[in-house]
Amino acid sequence: MGSLLLLWIAPIVWMVTTAVKPTPEIFARPPRWFPRTPTVHHAVVVVTSWPFLRWLLNSAIVAGATTCLSTLVSIPAAFGFARLRWRGRDALFLLFLSSMLIPLEVNVVPLYFLMNRLHLLNTYPAVFLPMVGMPIGIFLLRQFFLNIPGELDDAARVDGCGNVRILWHVILPLSRPALAALGIYMFTFAWNEFFWSMIALQSPRMFTLPIGLRALQGAYDIDYGILMAGSALASLPALVVFILLQRSIIRGIAMTAHR
Amino acid sequence: MRRPFALQRVAELAAFILPFAAFWVLFRLGPVLYGVFISLYRWDPLGEARFAGFGNYLRLVHDPRFWNALVNTLKFAALAIPLIVGLGLLLGLFIFGGRGSRAAKMMEAGFFLPYLLTVSIVGLVWRWIFDPDFGVVLLVLRQAGLHPPTFLNEPRWAIPVIALATAWWLAGYRMVLFRAALEDIPEELYEAARLDGAGGVRIFFAVTLPLLKPAILFALVLTTISGFIVFGQVLMMTAGGPGRASEVLALYLYRYGFEYLEMGQAAAVGVILFLIILGLTLLSFRWLGFEAQL
Numbered sequence: 001m002g003s004l005l006l007l008w009i010a011p012i013v014w015m016v017t018t019a020v021k022p023t024p025e026i027f028a029r030p031p032r033w034f035p036r037t038p039t040v041h042h043a044v045v046v047v048t049s050w051p052f053l054r055w056l057l058n059s060a061i062v063a064g065a066t067t068c069l070s071t072l073v074s075i076p077a078a079f080g081f082a083r084l085r086w087r088g089r090d091a092l093f094l095l096f097l098s099s100m101l102i103p104l105e106v107n108v109v110p111l112y113f114l115m116n117r118l119h120l121l122n123t124y125p126a127v128f129l130p131m132v133g134m135p136i137g138i139f140l141l142r143q144f145f146l147n148i149p150g151e152l153d154d155a156a157r158v159d160g161c162g163n164v165r166i167l168w169h170v171i172l173p174l175s176r177p178a179l180a181a182l183g184i185y186m187f188t189f190a191w192n193e194f195f196w197s198m199i200a201l202q203s204p205r206m207f208t209l210p211i212g213l214r215a216l217q218g219a220y221d222i223d224y225g226i227l228m229a230g231s232a233l234a235s236l237p238a239l240v241v242f243i244l245l246q247r248s249i250i251r252g253i254a255m256t257a258h259r
Numbered sequence: 260m261r262r263p264f265a266l267q268r269v270a271e272l273a274a275f276i277l278p279f280a281a282f283w284v285l286f287r288l289g290p291v292l293y294g295v296f297i298s299l300y301r302w303d304p305l306g307e308a309r310f311a312g313f314g315n316y317l318r319l320v321h322d323p324r325f326w327n328a329l330v331n332t333l334k335f336a337a338l339a340i341p342l343i344v345g346l347g348l349l350l351g352l353f354i355f356g357g358r359g360s361r362a363a364k365m366m367e368a369g370f371f372l373p374y375l376l377t378v379s380i381v382g383l384v385w386r387w388i389f390d391p392d393f394g395v396v397l398l399v400l401r402q403a404g405l406h407p408p409t410f411l412n413e414p415r416w417a418i419p420v421i422a423l424a425t426a427w428w429l430a431g432y433r434m435v436l437f438r439a440a441l442e443d444i445p446e447e448l449y450e451a452a453r454l455d456g457a458g459g460v461r462i463f464f465a466v467t468l469p470l471l472k473p474a475i476l477f478a479l480v481l482t483t484i485s486g487f488i489v490f491g492q493v494l495m496m497t498a499g500g501p502g503r504a505s506e507v508l509a510l511y512l513y514r515y516g517f518e519y520l521e522m523g524q525a526a527a528v529g530v531i532l533f534l535i536i537l538g539l540t541l542l543s544f545r546w547l548g549f550e551a552q553l
Contacts (some may be wrong), residue, residue: 001353005369011427012372014395015384030402031395069282077279086272096279099287101480101540105488105509106533109516109526110290110297130290133282163271192377194491195509199517210491213379217495224387231380238375246368253371253432254439 015235018228019043026225042229046216051205052233055212058124059191062208066128066190067183074137074182079167081138082145083153093142096135104130104196112199126200127208131190137182140256144178145171181252191238209234291533298526315527325528327503328511331418335507336486338422343482344475346426347433354434355441367438371431378428382495385424386411389496414504417497421505425492429485433478440474441467476547483539487532508532 018026019042021035046052080086081093104111111130112121120126148171156166172179194210201207204215216230242249298315300308319325350370357363373381388396391409400407410416444467452462490509493499499506506514508528516525 001366005366008427009369009372011384011388012376014388015380018387027393029393029398031398073278073282076275080272080275084272084275092276096283099283101484101536102287102291102533103484103488103536105490106529106536107287107290107294108512109522109529110293111286112516113293113297113522114286114290129282130286133279133285133287135283138279163275188375194378195488195513199513210377210379213377213383214495217379217383222390222393224390224393227383228387231383235376235380239372242368242372242375247364250367250371250435254435 012235015228016232018224019232020229021225023223023225042225043233045226046230046233050212050216050230051207052212052230054205055207055209056234056237058206059208059210061124062127062193062197063187063190065124066131067186069128069132070134070137070186071179071182073132074141075172075179076167078138078141078145079163079171082142083150083166083171084163093138097139100135100139104193108196108199111196115200121200122202122206124206127193127197128190130196131186131193134186134189136185136256140182140185141175141178144175144255148174177251178255180248181255184249184252185256188238294526294529294533298523298530300523302520302522304520311523315521315523316531318524319527319531324503324506325511328506328508331503331505332487332489332508334418335422335489335505336483338419339425339489340479340482340486342422342426343429343485344433344478346430347478348437348471348475350430350434351437351441354438358438358442367434370434373428374431376428378491379495381424381428382492385420385427385492386496389420411497412501414501417501417505421489421492421496424496425485425489428492429482433482436474436478437471440471444470472547476543479543479547480540483543484536487536487539 017034020038020040021032022037022039022041025032025035025037081089107130115121115126120129152170152174153166156170161169191208192210193208197208198211198214201211204212207215213227213230213234216227220226299311299313301311301314302308354363354367354370357366376384388394389410391397391412394410397407397409408416410420448466448470449462452466457465488509489507490513493505493507493510494513497505499510509532512525512528512532515521515528
């Protein structure tokens with residue numbers, strides 16, 4: 001199993017070592033596992049000839065906005081589904097939930113028409129707005145809210161709290177793990193979104209990282225030193241965050257499937 | 260007398276639900292219906308639209324390239340879905356077996372890692388590994404005295420290699436799901452089975468597997484969707500080639516919509532993709548006998 005893990009990680013290691021090899025070493029035969037004369041040349045090309053840092057910023061803005069907005073609208077909705085009693089509640093919830101079967105990808109043409117009409121093409125909102133209403137948010141939070149004992153609400157109600165204050169002062173403080181899980185899920189989802197972003201974003205300065213890497217490939221074809229340097233740089237933020245927050249990320253991801 | 264009170268309740272409920280519902284209607288449900296509408300028209304790039312009924316669908320039916328893309332998508336799905344779910348399940352069982360140990364935690368983190376990479380990185384890295392001229396896999400196999408195919412340059416091998424890359428990318432997430440689901444199975448059930456004299460294999464099939472059903476269903480639905488909308492890996496690794504040997508439905512949709520500007524036809528492909536996903540999900544619900552627990 002240990003050797004399977006090594007094999008599993010090998011592509012990532014290969015990406016990094018290729019990125020720091022001078023070009024002749026990249027194409028050496030037999031392949032050279034580690035560089036003899038490491039270089040940052042490729043990384044410098046990526047950062048200086050391309051708006052790479054701007055792409056990083058774009059990605060952060062899109063993923064940040066998606067995460068904030070979707071959490072913001074999912075919290076009250078999940079509360080409405082978990083705690084309030086009203087006719088048609090479960091049917092509506094099921095309807096929302098079933099839209100998990102509508103991936104962004106099948107909607108790119110109508111979304112293109114829609115964003116064109118709203119004059120939003122080539123802007124951040126064009127990319128993040130379609131990701132806000134993802135049902136995973138209400139699904140995950142509702143599940144978590146349901147597991148919080150109702151007696152806590154009752155006690156607060158006796159003290160004269162309304163629903164808004166119950167949500168704010170009772171439910172939310174207890175829901176940090178679920179909020180963290182949702183945040184992690186939404187952020188990675190938006191950070192990695194590819195198909196729709198590629199259609200919605202047209203000018204290179206608006207590209208997110210995944211689309212920027214596609215542009216690099218278009219420009220350098222098989223100049224793998226530069227392509228791997230771009231890939232390594234683009235994966236750096238995710239890798240650093242993962243190393244720092246490993247356990248909570250994995251715990252959060254595990255929660256996204258819990259019923 | 261009760262009226263203001265009821266009204267207030269309704270207003271409050273609306274304030275809770277509507278923000279989410281608005282986004283959902285505008286950007287999720289709305290586009291599906293809008294997509295059906297678009298697919299019934301022929302769109303001139305200059306903005307003129309002409310009602311075409313099922314014309315776009317008929318054009319798809321008569322387009323061998325569409326059938327090729329459909330077959331390629333099915334091939335990819337048939338390879339990738341079992342590979343991803345199966346690998347995820349095996350890894351999940353393995354990590355669960357070593358639960359509590361440092362090694363298991365480290366391994367879980369390692370196997371999960373690729374999931375955090377964006378699809379273009381996955382595509383670039385695997386394209387490099389399997390490069391027909393300098394790919395390390397080819398060089399190593401040749402060093403070992405074998406005569407490997409040039410993989411991404413061969414129609415027969417392009418889709419399997421992309422499926423392999425996809426499994427590497429996505430299996431880690433399924434592993435975490437399965438590991439978490441395994442932890443939810445009460446220890447007493449295993450003990451009871453053991454007291455009844457059941458061996459490891461029997462316990463697996465009589466206790467573990469049935470209780471994993473909901474997790475398997477979830478992973479299957481999730482992976483089916485990823486399998487049918489596959490796009491980024493293909494674009495980056497082969498761009499649909501060699502020839503059109505790996506052109507999948509999403510790539511076909513992209514090219515017809517945004518390169519040939521046949522928006523109606525592209526929208527029709529989107530509708531068909533949605534129907535395929537819907538049908539397969541209903542099928543797997545049925546197959547695994549899932550009782551929708553809310």
